[in-house]
Amino acid sequence: MNILKDKVVLITGSSRGIGRAIAKKCALEGADIVVNYRKAGGSSQAQAEELCTEIGGMGRRVLMVHADIAVRDSVRSMLGEVTEKMGRLDCLILNAAKAPFKPIEKLFERELRQLVDTNYTGNIFCIQAALPLLEKSEGKIIFISSLGSRFYNPAYPLGSMKAAMESVMRDCAESLRSKNISANAVCGGIVKTDSFKVLRQFWDNIDMLPAGMYVEPEEIADVVLFLCSDAGRGISGQTIVVDRGLSNAICRTPGDRADNTKI
């Protein structure tokens, strides 16, 4: 349908997982894509290169940028490349995340700083650096959040950063309204990406979750696509939860579900 024809979408941390699914969906709908990855010379770069080849094969323009969002100069240089090589930016998708899985009280200073630098400060660096381009396009900012923003997850300090970023998103929605820039968040349930493999080591009962409650990366990507498109133009300052109803059923006890599945 090409609902994003002639639009340029930048997805941070898009070499794999949910970011990759968002990049592919947007490209399939006609957008030109900026793929960002952090780790040079390893599997992340190889996956980013493979993704760019696939998107290029769809007939889209694609720019691959190595940048660490936690480093301001790196972010500025990424947006400089976007300006020079793509000429515009319509949607900024704040997807990159990195955090240790351990209780808050056990975080070393280095881990605590990395948690904030990547998942809070880094996202704000991206918003600030992208603003001149987003102002021109009257663009959109979409933050990828998780249920940890509102519910306790074992060994998941990232949840506190997700809560902070949902607040930043609401702040941006209002402060950038006069520039016709919208800001929203998509809050995902549990998705079986690389980070899930680590998460399940700390979450004793996770295997009680019925298979049908896991969210596919494409389900999150579909909602991001909707928000990027003209169909989402009336929405700003909102967090849309995509969790297959998991959080709605949080007070149900095991065996207490109509379909007899445990939760």
Ligand SMILES: NC(=O)c1ccc[n+]([C@@H]2O[C@H](COP(=O)([O-])OP(=O)(O)OC[C@H]3O[C@@H](n4cnc5c(N)ncnc54)[C@H](OP(=O)(O)O)[C@@H]3O)[C@@H](O)[C@H]2O)c1
């Ligand atoms: N998986 C879930 O259950 C779930 C649920 C809800 C929301 N989410 C959120 O969805 C987003 C994607 O999650 P995912 O599970 O797909 O994660 P993932 O598989 O761990 O991928 C994370 C991506 O972020 C990149 N990244 C990390 N630090 C970066 C930095 N400083 N600068 C640039 N890129 C960086 C990584 O690149 P490198 O490998 O190069 O470091 C990687 O491509 C995250 O915001 C996550 O919190 C995940």
